[in-house]
Amino acid sequence: MGFGRDQAIDALKICDNDVSKAIEYIFNGFVEEPKPRDTETSSFQDSGFQSQFSQTFEPANTTHLENVRQQQESGTIDSEPQYKSNAQFGPATRDDYESGQWGIVPYQSAGSEYSVTAFEPTLAVRKFDSPPLLIPSSEMLYIAPLITILHSIPLARKMLLTELQIEDYGFDPNWWKDTPIDMTDKFDNPAKATHSQERLIAETQRLIAFLDGGSKRAMASIYNLANEAPLLESVDALRGMSSVDSPPGRFIEDIMLYWGADHEFAKVFSMGAEGRSFVNLIADVTVDFEKSLYDVIDELVWPPNTSGDTYLEYVGEIIHITLKRDDGNSGAGIIVPTDFYPGRYLKENVGYVKELSRRKADTVQQLATLNSQKFRLSTTMGKDTSKLLQITHEYLQEANEGSSGDESKQSLEDGNDDSMNDDTSNSVDGSMTQALLEVTKARENFEARKAGIMDEINKLNRQMEIENSLFKGPHTSEFSEIFNVAEPPQLTPYRLSGAIISPNEYCFRSVGDSFDEDLIELDGESNEPVSSWWRVAPNAANEFVASKVSEVEVLDRIKEGSREFSWQEVILVYSTDKALKEDPTALNAKLQKFINSDKKVLIRQVQQQDEQQHQQRQSQPPQGERELEETLVEQDSDLKLDPQVLEPKIAREMDVDQGQTVEILSGVEPEDVTENTEEAKTLL
Missing domain, CATH: 1.10.287 (Helix Hairpins)
Structure with missing residues (x-):
């Protein structure tokens, strides 16, 4: 029938089990939204994300490629190309505007952004086998996917957690939804508390700590980051209000600006050419499904009718590539390799590659002559x-x-x-x-x-x-035969670590995967290697979910792109084995305090939910108790609390499979979790 059982179930949930509305939703993609339930989480209303991107993306301005080509002779690649803005004419988004401040604003309508508030507190507990998720926001496109991908690379995580001069990271029980965290007294200068680079870094570090999963919360929005970020050019670009290209790359650059060009952070994320550094390599793509990523970047770095002497002076441990198609469709439209070798473009290897290019031209000429002889002979x-x-x-x-x-x-x-x-x-x-x-x-x-x-x-x-x-993988014996050298140059492989396919779809490699080929985890049923890739995207109910996918599926999604967006660039993140094998960096005490506080609030929410359901079951026939028990039992052992620690008012036992007993506590006295850090440490 064209849709699966899970999609049908999701559609029925959205439409309150109304079959006719569910059918309409499946085939038309919309239906009148059901009224929200009156719960503590139903008051959160996001806006702007979905409708903003129901508009067709405007094509990228191809003048960037010409600008780059004009710079090739000097060996310099411009890191600040200009593209046409994605902003579009639409209705006003504020009630009042200052005189002279009218202009193009992103179109968005209320109630259209993906929301995390559809989940009850119990459902907000993360399953033990699923990663925590950041919900994308129309206020900062691509940043939730970007932070998630960077978090999955140990060296990137370490750099983003570079210690900040801050007294405390603050806390609010609803920080993960839509409540700002007051940080007025957290910095040495009150002016840094809002719209500053320090606040940008603090919010980013808080999200990195959340993605570690220590709080057991399933998901969080990037509300505080989007609303408290400084008024930098990258932030305007992320909101579709600036002509700056590749906002994610500029976002990383803005963080680099704080630490400085000589800081290790800059060296990890940047590439350099002729004394200039840049974070993002941007390439226009003329679609050819037989063409590879190397062909596209070769054309960018060494365009036809040039000397071919352009090169990169260095490449950081983590590289960021944006591919922009020229045909109005989504996806890369080319073959993207799992392992990428940017050493091909380094100064010390340009001579080899230039010689290979000359040999290729000669070979093509010889082939043309032979094919002509073959034609004349055969006819x-x-x-x-x-x-x-x-x-x-x-x-x-x-x-x-x-x-x-x-x-x-x-x-x-x-x-x-x-x-x-x-x-x-x-x-x-x-x-x-x-x-x-x-x-x-x-x-x-x-x-x-x-x-x-x-x-x-x-x-x-x-x-x-x-x-x-050659220069696209490990060198073989033919290299020495071609160039008559004893030792071929060493190339560093960069592994595909993540891909942003659209503002609401991305893939990343999970943290802690083994890179030892002798240690391969196998699926118990299929006896095939277990995939380390996650794909995050909304389901039919507009709920963000993470699902395991194979590497082949990831590469196919990159090539084919999103079915919901046109004129959609694809962003690739590659990293070295060094970056992937970096020793884990522990959270500092201030960030750990924030995570502990969040975990304590989550436990309290679970307890309150449990108590409410317990009271309901006293007056109604039992329903769903087994599901609730199994959800709670699957959580980390930290959720199996000792009643003597909390001295709860209510402690009851639930029977679980195989006769085990778990104590689930409820009715904890409300208190300010930020002021009881010692108790939090005891608890967590």
Whole structure:
């Protein structure tokens, strides 16, 4: 029928089990939204995300590519290209505007942004086998996916957690929804408490700490980051209000600006050319499903009709690439490798690559000459030479074999034994035999020449295939044969670590994966390696979910793109083994305090939810108790609390599978969790 069971269930949930509305939702993608339930979480209303991007994205301005090409001779790649803004004309988004401040604003309508408030407190507890999620925001496009991907790279996480001069990270029980955290007294200067670079870094670090999963909360918005970020150019770009290209790359640059160009942070995330550094490599893509990422970047760095001397001076441990299609569709539209070797573009290797380019041009010319010879040899006056020779040979062979027998038979029937006829017959037979020999020889020469040309063509194609693979992977023995060197240059592989496919869809490699090929975790049922990739995207109910996907599926999604967005760039993040194997960095005490406070609030919410449901079951037939018990039992052992620690008013037992007993506490006295850090430490 075109949709699966899970999609049907999600649609029924959205439509309050109204079958007709569910069918309408599945096939049309919209239906009148049900009224929110009156709960403590239903008051949160986000706006702007979905409707803003129901508009068609405008195409990127291709003048950037020309600008880059004009800079190639100098060996400099501009890190600040200008593109046409994604902002569009639409209705006013504020009630009042200051005089002279009217302009183009992003279009958005209330109530359209994906929200985390549809989840009850119990459902907000993260499952043990699922990662915590950040919910994207229309106020900072791509940043929730970007932070999640960077968090999954240990070295990037370490850099983002570089200690900040701050007294405390603050706390609010509803920080994860839409409540700002007051940080007025957290910095040495009150002016830093809002719209400052310090606040930007503090909010980013708080989200990084949340993604560690210590609080057991399932998801959080980036509300505080989006609303308290400084008035930097990247922030305007992320809101669609600036012409600056690649806002995610500029977001990283804005963080780098705080730490300084000489800080380790800058060296990890940047690339450099002729004394200039940049974070994001931007490439326009003319779609060709046979073309690879190397072909696209080769055209960017070494465009046709240039000297080919452009190079990168260095490449950081983590690189960020934005691919922009020119045909109005989503997806990269090219082959994206799992392992990428940017060392191909370093200064010390440009000579090799330039020589390979020259050899390739020579090989292409040779192939053109051979193919021309093959065509001329294979065609005679527009006819297939091989076929003509075959037909001629068969005709002469049949004529030569049959002429002698036919003439002898006719002579006996006529009673004529004239010697003149014998001489004539012998002459004809000799001519036919000679012609057959000549055609046979011509045919053999033709086939030999054709086979020789084909052997040369195949040899050149194999040679070009080998040379094309150089500096795109580990070097083989052919390298030394081609360049006559004892030791080929060492190349560092960069592994694909994440991809942002659209503002609401992204993939990342989970933290802590083993990179030892001898240690491969296998699926118990299929005996296949367990995937380390997660894909995060909204389901039919507009709830963000993370699902395990294979690496092949990730590469396909990158190539094909989003089905919901057009003119959509794809953002790739690659990192070295060094970045991936960096030792884990512990949270500092201030961030740990924030996570502990959040965990304590979550536990209290679970307890209150449990108590409410327990009271309801006293007056109603039991429903859903088993589901609630299983949800709670699956959580971290920290949720199995000791009643003597909290001295709760209510403690009850629930029977679980295999006769186990778990104490679930409820009715904890409300208190300010930020002022009871010692109790929080005892609890958590």
